[in-house]
Amino acid sequence: MTNTDEALATIRAGFHLSAQRVYLDGNSLGALHDTVRRHLDTVVSRQWGEDLIAGWNKHDWINLPSTVGDRIAQLIGAGPGEVLCCDNLSINLFKGLAAALELNAPRIRIITEAGHFPTDNYIAGGLANLLGPQRCQVEAVEINTLETLDFSNVAVLSLSHVNFRTGTLRNLPEITARAQAQGALVLWDLAHSAGVIEAELNRHHVDMAVGCTYKFLNAGPGSPGFLYIAKRHQSATNPLPGWMGHADRFAFEPNYRPAPGITRFLTGTQSVIAMAAAQAALSVFETVTIKTLRQQSLALTQYLMDQLANNPVTSGIECLTPGEAQRRGSQVSLRLEHGFPISQALIERGVIVDFREPDIIRFGIAPLYNQRADINIAVTTLADILKSGIYREQRFSQRATVT
Ligand SMILES: *Cc1c(COP(=O)(O)O)cnc(C)c1O
Numbered sequence: 001m002t003n004t005d006e007a008l009a010t011i012r013a014g015f016h017l018s019a020q021r022v023y024l025d026g027n028s029l030g031a032l033h034d035t036v037r038r039h040l041d042t043v044v045s046r047q048w049g050e051d052l053i054a055g056w057n058k059h060d061w062i063n064l065p066s067t068v069g070d071r072i073a074q075l076i077g078a079g080p081g082e083v084l085c086c087d088n089l090s091i092n093l094f095k096g097l098a099a100a101l102e103l104n105a106p107r108i109r110i111i112t113e114a115g116h117f118p119t120d121n122y123i124a125g126g127l128a129n130l131l132g133p134q135r136c137q138v139e140a141v142e143i144n145t146l147e148t149l150d151f152s153n154v155a156v157l158s159l160s161h162v163n164f165r166t167g168t169l170r171n172l173p174e175i176t177a178r179a180q181a182q183g184a185l186v187l188w189d190l191a192h193s194a195g196v197i198e199a200e201l202n203r204h205h206v207d208m209a210v211g212c213t214y215k216f217l218n219a220g221p222g223s224p225g226f227l228y229i230a231k232r233h234q235s236a237t238n239p240l241p242g243w244m245g246h247a248d249r250f251a252f253e254p255n256y257r258p259a260p261g262i263t264r265f266l267t268g269t270q271s272v273i274a275m276a277a278a279q280a281a282l283s284v285f286e287t288v289t290i291k292t293l294r295q296q297s298l299a300l301t302q303y304l305m306d307q308l309a310n311n312p313v314t315s316g317i318e319c320l321t322p323g324e325a326q327r328r329g330s331q332v333s334l335r336l337e338h339g340f341p342i343s344q345a346l347i348e349r350g351v352i353v354d355f356r357e358p359d360i361i362r363f364g365i366a367p368l369y370n371q372r373a374d375i376n377i378a379v380t381t382l383a384d385i386l387k388s389g390i391y392r393e394q395r396f397s398q399r400a401t402v403t
Pocket of ligand 1 (some may be wrong): 057070089090117119120160164189191192212225
């Protein structure tokens with residue numbers, strides 16, 4: 001085994017994963033690592049249970065958005081003081097877009113992609129409704145029209161680094177440079193890349209970014225989001241000014257004065273327990289680099305595509321995820337007629353994937369804990385299900401609230 005294999009094997013052994021199940025949904029909800037479970041136990045029983053209110057100082061709960069944010073910064077190529085871990089992705093996006101419009105006034109146009117994750121476009125639309133058409137206009141364009149788009153009157157371009165449906169990785173350096181050359185700001189959504197792909201935000205002079213910690217960062221269901229604002233833009237206004245972003249929180253002044261730096265983008269009190277989970281989950285990344293994880297992820301997605309192509313039952317399935325490594329995120333998306341019942345049959349057989357309307361099954365690859373054996377089982381099981389036609393049974397068509 002190489003050092004990398006050993007490091008990954010040690011990390012993998014700490015995840016709570018059953019031998020009866022193959023987990024390929026780390027792009028939706030990352031798995032629980034024992035470090036997180038143990039730290040949560042300490043935070044709940046000892047820090048909160050015994051220290052109560054003193055915990056805010058004694059355990060530095062008050063600074064968690066910055067300390068956890070600085071740790072995330074290392075994974076996405078940002079500097080200290082440029083990332084906050086707080087709220088959720090949607091709310092951070094609202095803050096980022098509002099700040100971008102202010103910074104780039106009098107420009108008022110927000111460009112997003114038509115195939116963006118819905119919340120990203122809902123939030124942009126909500127901001128436009130609030131500000132009115134004189135101050136904000138949103139246009140969702142087809143991604144293939146970006147290349148010829150004129151950015152000369154665009155305030156901010158809001159895009160996903162990896163598209164959640166197809167798993168396509170966008171050319172962040174190239175798109176950022178082109179939009180900025182015409183004076184637009186660029187905000188990247190790193191929901192599907194943080195923890196698996198080097199975003200190198202500083203190196204590529206990215207203006208803003210948002211992301212979540214419950215996907216590839218494994219911080220648990222509903223764990224907080226993050227917001228990156230490049231140092232040069234931190235004088236902007238937080239559209240949701242709350243006491244946590246005040247220059248002197250405990251002065252309880254009647255008037256709002258923003259804190260210096262990125263702290264002004266905080267709003268209300270953070271969920272300490274969820275942030276503690278994020279802090280512990282990020283510590284799992286200490287012994288491995290994102291570069292290594294990216295290599296591992298690419299090797300596994302490639303292996304999955306090869307296995308699908310080599311199996312006569314699955315070889316004809318349309319794969320929406322690009323074959324070229326430089327355009328591939330950390331998932332493989334297949335388009336399948338009867339995709340929903342097939343995904344449910346896979347889950348019943350212990351291969352945990354997810355389904356996205358109208359006909360997409362996503363196989364998420366989490367390089368911290370997935371391995372080739374998972375992929376072998378997934379492909380054999382899929383082939384079995386298709387061959388036997390078992391997915392046609394009625395029970396596989398029942399939809400739960402969350403897919
Ligand atoms: C998962 C995801 C979200 C989720 O936003 P929340 O505010 O955390 O619910 C948003 N955008 C993208 C691209 C995502 O993949």
